[in-house]
Structures are given as C-alpha cells and as structure tokens.
Amino acid sequence: MFKSGFVSIVGRPNVGKSTLVNQLIGKKVSIVSYKPQTTRDVIRGIYHDQDCQIIFTDTPGIHKSEDLLGEIMNTNAANVSSDAEIIIMLVDASNPSTKSDKYVLEKIKNQQSPLFLVLNKIDQISKKDLLDQLTYYGSLQCFQEIIPISALKKDNLDHLLEVIKQYLPEGPQYFPVDMVSDHSQSFRIAETIREKILFLTQEEVPYSIGVYCENIKETEKRMAIQAIVLVNRESQKGIIIGENGQMLKKIIQWTQKDLKEQFQKSIRLEIYVKAYKNWRNNTRILKMLGYEVE
Template identity: 45%
Template sequence: MYKSGFVSIVGRPNVGKSTLLNQLLKTKLVITSPTAQTTRNTVQGILTDDEAQIVFLDTPGVHKPQDGLGSFMNANALNSMLDMDAVVLVEPVDESVGKGDKFILSRLEKVECPVFLALNKSDLASKEHLMEKLIEWQSLFDFAGIIPISAKSGDNVDELVKTLKSVLPEGEAIYPKDMITDHPEQFILAEFIRERILYFTRQEIPHDVAIVVESWEENEKEISIMAAIIVDRPSQKGIIIGKQGAMIKKIREQARRQMTRFVGKTVHLELFVKVEKNWRNKTKYLKEFGYDEDDYK
C-alpha cells in the first residue's frame, strides 16, 4: 500500500537542516551558507518514489530572536512541528548539548507524532565518540529512533528515509509525482540571490538583506528578472555594490548561473539595491518582503 505524509526538519541554526533537505531531494532546492539562520521561511521539499511521498518542511533554526524577523523565523519553525506525521531533529555530533537544544526538546515533548534524531556529521566522529553522543541524547528524550547521518556526503540518509517511511500513514500522493516543492520559482530564484550575497559578504551583512522580485517576464526559452536587494543601512548598499560595481556584478553572475541550472533555460538578471532602515522590525516591510507570521499559523 502506498504511503504519504508530512515530516518537519527542525533544529538550532546552522546544524545542516537545509543541506539534509537538498541531499534528500538530490537537488539544490534550499540555500545554504556558513552563516547561522540562513533559512527564513519554511521550505517544502517533496520526495516521491514507488513506495511513498514524503513532504519535508525545512525550517529556520530555533534561536533567541533579536528583532521582528527573528520572531517570525522562530514562530515559523515552532509551528511547523504541529500536525506532522513525523519530526526529524538534526543535531551535529561534534557539538555539546546546550540551552537551545533543551528548549527545542521541551517543545518536542508536546508533539504527538514520532520524533527522530538525525545525528549529523557522524562520518567525522570516532565510534567511541558517536556511541557517547547516542547515549547522551537517549537520556534526554524518548526518540522513536536515532539515525547517524552525514547530510553533506549522504551517508546513511537512505536509512533515514526508510525509517520515516515506516511511520507514514497509508494514502495516495499529496502532490503530483514530478513536483519537488510547492514554493513558486520566484521564491527559489530570489533565494539564490540571497545565498550569493551571504557567501560574498557574510562578515559585513549577515542578516540585514532581503530580496524582492520587482518584475518577471518569461517565455519558452528564457526568463528576465529584475530584483531589489533590500538592506538596512547605506553603508551596506556600498558593500553590496562594491568598487565600480564589482561586487554586485559578481553576485548577479553567480546567482544567474544557479538560476539557469535550476530552471533549465536562459536567465537574464538585473539587480539594484534599496535602503529601508530597520526593516527587520517593521511589520509593513516584513509582510511586504514575505515574512508574515499569519501565513504560517
């Protein structure tokens, strides 16, 4: 009998949740970077095979919010644990258990579905250290299962999928079998721009940037996109533009290449930078830029 259901991927910032989702889907769907809290919106990725369809929700990292955007991200992540068929908590094997982990575990106590622990970076740990972490986590929470994985290399990810399938309810596919996400292409392509900005300017502009697609024209052979890069301060505008426009040119070209690979057609991309002071604390801008808590309740 065919199975289908929803699985939420949760954890602290920068533990490998988005890398895991990309590995599960065998495609670049979610942006990643060394910068914590890279993921802002819940991203649905859909894995379909002959046995089951699993709808994964990759969530923002749970953290102590410092502004309105942070509050949105936290609410987004915590609400995603509700009404799931399973939850996967991602934790790196090379980090100590901290207050943030215990806060997430306290929220998971209220979840009625099976909760699994994916111990990430297990390929880098010795057998002795891995066993110590297994015992430590088992003492903290009654997990339905603990699966050592490597989100980066894909080690044991197939075993995680097999385990999740075992707890899914019977049912037909929820989405068409050739669909890998319910997010529109505009959202995904805008995220590619933000990823390149984080990659090239992560020391100067960690979280003060948003992307707004201003225009989109598409035909069978190509897509033409104009997008605004929103920053918090004039100095950040200068950093993104760079000397004689060198930085924004580099961001545009690398983002355009990623977009072309994703959509399979030629992409023409124009970028410009706008300053909206303190936008992360203003409800008007949060909603305008796609960060609205009401959309995720």
C-alpha cells in the first residue's frame, strides 16, 4: 500500500524547523541560520521512498509580530497546519522557553490533525534533563506522540519517519520522484542571497533586508543574475555595501559559490542595494516579494 500526505512543522523561531526539513529530505531546500526569523515563507520539502511520499512544510517561526511582514509570516505558519495530515510542533530542548512555546501551542492545538511534539537539539542536553522534559510534555496531554531528536546530528530521524508513516493514509504520489521542493529558481536564488547576508550582518540588518531577482539569463552552462536587496534605511545600504564595496563583494562571491553548486553552472551575480523606508509595512513591496497581501 502506497502512503502519502502533508506534514507541517511549526514552532517558535530558531528551534531548528528548517534544519529538520533539510535533513529529512537530504538536500537543502530551506535556508538555515543561527538567527531567529530566518524563514519567511512556507517552504515544502518532498521526501520519497519506495512505499511513501511525505510533503514536509517548513514554516516561519511563530512570534509576536511588529509589522505587516511579521504578521503575514505568523498567519502563513498557523494556516498551513489546517490541511496537514500531521502537525509537528518542534521545540528546542536546549533552550526551553515555555512562554513562547505555549503561545505556539495555543495557535495550533484546536486543529483536527494528530499533533506530535518533537523535542529537538537533544545533543545539547543531559539524559536527566531529557527525561524531565519528556515527562513535562507528556503531562500536557496534548500530543499523540512525543519524539526526541537531534536534527543537526540526524539522531532518531529514522524513528520519526517510521512513526509519521504509521499515521499517513493510503494516497497517491503527488509529486515526481526527482522533485524535492516546489519553489521557483528565482526564489531559491533570492533565498541564497538572503542567507549569506544573514550570516554576514548583525543586529537589525538581517530583519531589514528583502531580496528578489529582477532578471535571470540562462544558457546551458551559465547563469547571469541581477538581484535587488532592499533595506529599510540609507545607513543600512552602507552596511551591505561596506567599505570600498568589500561587504557586497563578499556576499556576491559566497552566493556565487553556493549557486554554482546548486545549479551546476557558472554564475555571474550582480546585486543592487536600494533603501526603501519601512518596506516591511509596504503592501506594494510585499506583493512584489511574492507575499499574499489583502
């Protein structure tokens, strides 16, 4: 019997949702960073094996939002779970934050689908701490399954997959076997650029950038890309460009290297940095970046 279905992964920012999806798929479909609010969009990663297909949905970390983009991120994260066969609430065992986790649980606990609690980053905690946390989550009586893992170390992921399969209904193969993600090339490029900027900049800058591809010209062996990086303020433009353009050069070189591996082509990337005040609240810009805004 072939089984298939959708599994949503939700949780507060930085608990390891994107890391988990990438590890399960065996390929990077979602960018990862040590900073919260890395993922802004709903990202699907498709797992295939002989007798099942699982479509994992990585979601933006649910947080208290301060602007329109934050609100859209939260709404998207909470909405995807409504049509999933299974909802995984992911928590960070090494950094228990019961208040924000409770906030997430409030948003999802009334859904009909089975709810799993997956305790991540157990590589960082003691056995005793793990037992205490398992007891605590058990006492909440909200979860059909409670499974400890380390996404980073791939610890117990096989078991997680086995349990997921038990809950999946008989179903069709929704996607072709060579497909690991349903996102466009330009989205992947923009996300790769954003990932590098997240690593190379500090404080408010990672939250202030928006990236989109304006133009892609592609031949069999080469790809030429023109991308725009939006920032909130003129001063942030200086940070992205850096002294004598050094920072921008670093961003471009690192992105080109990554894209070359992803697409197996030589890459020529140009980035234009534009300041657009308060773009995270601007409906027109958010639409341009691909968000659905009323």
